[in-house]
Amino acid sequence: MPSENEHLAQVHHNLAFLRDFYNPTTPYPDWAITVAFYAALHAIEAALAGQQLHSQSHIERRRYVRQLFPHLWTIYYRLDVFSRRARYEGFRPNPTLLRQLVDHDLPTVLQSLGISP
Numbered sequence: 001m002p003s004e005n006e007h008l009a010q011v012h013h014n015l016a017f018l019r020d021f022y023n024p025t026t027p028y029p030d031w032a033i034t035v036a037f038y039a040a041l042h043a044i045e046a047a048l049a050g051q052q053l054h055s056q057s058h059i060e061r062r063r064y065v066r067q068l069f070p071h072l073w074t075i076y077y078r079l080d081v082f083s084r085r086a087r088y089e090g091f092r093p094n095p096t097l098l099r100q101l102v103d104h105d106l107p108t109v110l111q112s113l114g115i116s117p
Helices: 004-021 029-050 058-068 070-089 095-112
Strands: none
Touching: 004 029, 029 058, 029 070, 029 095, 058 070, 070 095
């Protein structure tokens, strides 16, 4: 299993990629939400690894988030759902929703977990 530092490195890697191409009117909103979700996922995994926990699946990770980080559940789940819809259903969030997800929800997760972008 990746260590806390390895997950944090992936968070920063994803954030760097997101900064390079993201703007609210990007023609690739599906990729923006996907990268934002995976940055949040690795932030959660870093926090779990810091507690010597590791999730084996999205289902298990969701359970950990609900139990250990209930204040992040709604935000994390929203990122998860819209990312999954973008990946598998061709969903393209409009600029307003994309700003909510990338400019508000992702930073909220990071800040709550003490991760600076």
